[in-house]
Amino acid sequence: MNTMQKAPAARFARHLIAAAALVGFAGLSVAGEVEVLHWWTAGGEAKAASALKATLQAKGHTWKDFAVAGGGGDSAMTVLKSRVVSGNAPAAAQIKGPSLQEWAAEGVLANIDDVAKAEKWDSLLPPVVANVMKYKGNYVAVPVNVHRVNWLWANPEAFKKAGAKVPATWDEFFAAAEKLKAAGIIPIAHGGQNWQDFTTFEAVALGVGGTEFYKKALVQLDQGTLKSPTMEKVLTTFKKVKDYTDKNAPGRDWNLATAMVIKGEAGMQIMGDWAKGEFIAAGKVPGKDFTCAAAPGTAKAFTFNVDSFAMFKVKGDDKVKAQKDLAAAIMSPDFQEVFNLNKGSIPVRLNMKMDKFDDCAKLSSNDFVATAKSGSLVPSIAHGMAVSSSAEGAIKDVVSQFWNSDKMSAADAMNKIAAAAKMK
Known part of the structure; x- marks a missing residue:
């Protein structure tokens, strides 16, 4: 689901060389192997992953790629479970959200507090993000990036033709x-x-309920909030959106929907910032050929989807050293910049310079910092950041049933969502 901004090969090579040089050759005396499980195997994702490899090799370590194809990571998790059960876990694996807590509860993740303290992660990360990376107060994972999910993408020419303005509210x-x-x-x-x-x-x-409603309903799964008049209004508004989609929407991949906006066949799309990669790949310029704006009613809020690497317990001083160097490298400013320029996301560090990033990324970064301070930075339930996978799956199923049904009322959907939320 996460598409990359595709940089020209020559420029990317220069980024890699610069990142590797900046990280330096420290730690050559205790060189170790670091095995990393990820599913960044296509296009810009693969290029972004190679930046991490270059960074580690610059420290003298050997990178062992454990790449499992398949964007959602389901197949990767199946392979990982069998490896962990057999006592042969990789040094790091791409895991995110509440799943980190589930793995940590099994006692298989490493405590990397010493790296976090040395690198001052608590002051570099918003608390809401840092807490996702911790288990019982200890860091067990390191964040790579931030994707903003609550974006509205628009085609300015289509809006001009229609005599309409890009909406800031649901009425608009x-x-x-x-x-x-x-x-x-x-x-x-x-x-x-x-x-x-x-x-x-x-x-x-x-957009309809606001940040506090969102937190209570879709993060805390509060039953009273899930059955409230506000939730009924949310569902009614959500269903009304469907009236403005086309009859060929069922089953369509997200990037094909983005292509409709790029071509001017459609005016808008609600999608995370990986959609930007499609516009960039098509040679479109932010602010000129396409508009990025917060989804209606959400300008002062930010739903985040953070990719991260869980650090598994490994044996041997050399492997532990390589793992810790990996964790430090992921959060380094140089890697955060080169990786996110190619991934289409933004750095997770709060103090990053954004000179090399496009206008959409700069807006995203400004809002990330502002909402981290205001308390309006919230985890995306749709992208595995907010609740357990069982509750998420059950609620997701009800939401789609309601979207696709002509017979289910908003009140019925509300009660079904509240029941689904009990699947913890």
């Missing part, structure tokens, strides 16, 4: 949708897959 959204429809343009590009339905749903929940 429906007014713009009507004008786009009247101009013969599909108002909202959507892929009818349950995770895309859920991505739209959480944007509506945040």
Whole structure:
């Protein structure tokens, strides 16, 4: 689901050489092997992963690639479980959100507090992000990046043709949708897959209900909030969005929906910032050929999807040293810059210079810092950051059933979501 901003090969090579040189050759005396499980195997993702490899090799360590194809990581987790059970865990594995706590509870993750303290992670990360990386107060994982999920992507030409303005509220959204429809343009590009339905749903929940409602309903799974009049309004608004999608939406991949906006066939798409990679790859310029704006009603909030690496317990001083160097390298400013320039996401460090990033990334970074201070930085439930996988899956199923049903009322959906939320 996470697409990369594709940089030209020559520029990327220069980035890698610079990153490797800046990290330096410290630690050559205790060189070890570091095995890393990830599923960044395609295009810009593979290039971004190679930046990490170059960084570790610059420290004298041997990188052992444990790449498992498949964007969602399900197959990777199956392989990882069998490796851990057999006592042969990799040094690091791409795991995120509440799943980190589940692995840590099994007693298989390493405590990397010494690295975190030496590198001052507590002052470099928003507490809400740092807490995801900790188990019982100790760091067991390191964050790589931040994807903002609550984005609205728009085609300025389509809006100009329709005489509409990019919406900042849900009322403005429906007014713009009507004008786009009247101009013969599909108002909202959507892929009818349950995770895309859920991505739209959480944007509506945040925009209609606000941050505190979102936290209570979709992070704390508070039963009273899940059955409230506000939730009924969220569901009604969410279902109304469907009226402005096209009949070919069911089953469509997210990037094909993005392509509709790029071509001007559709006016808008609600999708995380990996969509930006599609615009960039098509040669489009932010602010000129496409508009990035917070989803309606969410300008002062930020739903985050953070990729991270869990650090597993390994044996041998050389492997432990390599693992700790890996953790430090991931959070280094040089790696954060080169990786995120290629991934299309933004650095997770709060004090990063954003000179080399595009306008959408700069807006995202400014809002990330501001919402970290205001308390409006919230985890994305649609992207595995907020609740257990069982609760997430159960709620996601209800949301898609409601989206696709002509018979289920908002009140029915509300009660079903509340029941699904008990699947902890």
